[in-house]
Amino acid sequence: MGVVEPYKASSPAEGRVAVTGRDADRFNFKVPTLRNAEMAYPYFHDGAADTLPQAVDTMGRVQLGKRFTPEENAKIVAFLKTLTGDQPSFKLPILPPSADKTPRPHPFDK
Ligand code: HEM
Numbered sequence: 001m002g003v004v005e006p007y008k009a010s011s012p013a014e015g016r017v018a019v020t021g022r023d024a025d026r027f028n029f030k031v032p033t034l035r036n037a038e039m040a041y042p043y044f045h046d047g048a049a050d051t052l053p054q055a056v057d058t059m060g061r062v063q064l065g066k067r068f069t070p071e072e073n074a075k076i077v078a079f080l081k082t083l084t085g086d087q088p089s090f091k092l093p094i095l096p097p098s099a100d101k102t103p104r105p106h107p108f109d110k
Contacts, residue, residue, distance in 0.1 A: 001027040001044075004065035011046035019108065038084045052077045 001007040001015070007027050016025035029045045042048070043055035056076045060066040068076065 001029060001062060003063045005062045007062050009046060009048060011048065013046055015045075034080060035083050036085065036087065038081045052080055056080070 001009075009027075013029075014026055016028040017023060019025075032040070037043075037052065037055075041052070042050050043052070044058070049055040049058055053073050056073050057068065060068045060073075
């Protein structure tokens, strides 16, 4: 977050930098799916945007350097609402089983 315009948040989350310690990862958050975004409010990692128009406005400014007119914003929101539909259902793969002696992962070792 903050590709074009500096990102300011009122919550303390700093993104991936909290795990890697690399300054380049500050405010680096996973991009969530936009499928069913209409039903997924509030938006962003900390729920800072209450509505889709607010989220679109933030995206335009912070990620693209654009200030959408109300009409443009409404068209983008209308588009996002076309992504509303059934949740995908998929078969979970059978992974090799773990046992007592399976080495444990250490994801946070540096
Ligand atoms: C008009 C263009 C765009 C629209 C309409 C848009 C829309 C959205 C929406 C609705 C969300 C919130 C999803 C949720 O919380 O469930 C979101 C999140 C996000 N988008 Fe965009 N986006 C746009 C452009 C971009 C661009 C250009 C980038 C990157 C360069 C980007 C990166 C992200 C990231 C990283 C998040 C998650 C942020 C967080 O959790 O704090 N988006 N986007």
